[in-house]
Amino acid sequence: MAVEPKIAPSMLSSDFANLASEAERMIQLGADWLHMDIMVLIDLLPCYMVSLQHMINIFFFFDLFVDIHRHFVPNLTIGTPVIESLRKHTKAYLDCHLMVTNPLDYVEPLAKAGASGFTFHVEVTKEYWQQLVNQIKMKGMRPGVALKPGTPIEEVYPLVEGENPVEMVLVMTVEPGFGGQKFMPETMDKVRTLRKKYPTLDIEVR
Numbered sequence: 001m002a003v004e005p006k007i008a009p010s011m012l013s014s015d016f017a018n019l020a021s022e023a024e025r026m027i028q029l030g031a032d033w034l035h036m037d038i039m040v041l042i043d044l045l046p047c048y049m050v051s052l053q054h055m056i057n058i059f060f061f062f063d064l065f066v067d068i069h070r071h072f073v074p075n076l077t078i079g080t081p082v083i084e085s086l087r088k089h090t091k092a093y094l095d096c097h098l099m100v101t102n103p104l105d106y107v108e109p110l111a112k113a114g115a116s117g118f119t120f121h122v123e124v125t126k127e128y129w130q131q132l133v134n135q136i137k138m139k140g141m142r143p144g145v146a147l148k149p150g151t152p153i154e155e156v157y158p159l160v161e162g163e164n165p166v167e168m169v170l171v172m173t174v175e176p177g178f179g180g181q182k183f184m185p186e187t188m189d190k191v192r193t194l195r196k197k198y199p200t201l202d203i204e205v206r
C-alpha cells in the first residue's frame with residue numbers, strides 16, 4: 001500500500017489573534033492537517049502551593065528548578081483551551097504535538113477539546129508509553145511519537161512494533177520549541193532508515 005503525502009502546516013507561525021481564519025486559510029490553500037505545537041506548564045501551580053513559607057524560602061530556587069525540570073522546551077505556546085476554541089471553528093484534523101514532560105495529563109483534556117492526533121515525545125515517556133498509547137486510542141485520538149534531533153531512531157522501534165503501537169513517527173529536523181529554525185539535514189538519515197524499515201508507516205517530518 002502506497003503512503004500518501006500530507007501537508008500539515010504548523011499553526012505556530014500564524015497570527016494567534018486570528019487563529020480561526022488562519023486555520024481556514026490553510027485548509028483553503030490545500031493543507032490536509034493543521035499542526036498544533038503544544039507547549040505548556042500545567043503542573044507549576046501545585047508546586048507553588050506546597051506552603052506559603054516554603055514558597056517564600058525557596059522562591060528563587062524553584063524558579064530555577066521549574067525551568068530546568070518542568071519545561072520540555074523553553075517556550076509557551078498553544079494549550080488545551082486554544083484547541084477547544086479552534087475546534088468550534090474547524091472540522092480539520094488537529095495534529096497535536098505535545099512538547100511537555102507529562103503528556104499523560106493531557107490525554108483527557110485534549111480529547112475533550114477536540115484534538116485528532118496526539119503525538120508525544122519518546123524522551124519523556126520511556127517507562128509508560130504503552131499506557132499512554134492505550135489511553136490515547138481509548139479517547140479516540142491517533143497516537144504518534146516524536147523524537148528530538150539528538151535522539152537515536154532505534155528508540156522508537158519498540159513503539160512502532162509494540163502490541164498496541166503508535167500510528168505515526170514525527171522526526172524533528174529542528175530542536176523542538178520554536179518555529180522558523182534552520183533545518184538540520186543530518187536528521188534525514190533517520191527518515192530514510194525508518195522508511196526502509198517500515199514501508200507503510202506514517203512519518204511526519206518537521
Ligand SMILES: O=C(CO)[C@@H](O)[C@H](O)COP(=O)(O)O
Pocket residue numbers: 010012013035037097175176177178179180181206
Ligand atoms: O515542533 C515544532 C517546533 O517545536 C515545529 O512544528 C515547528 O513549529 C515547525 O515550524 P516551521 O519552522 O516549519 O514554521
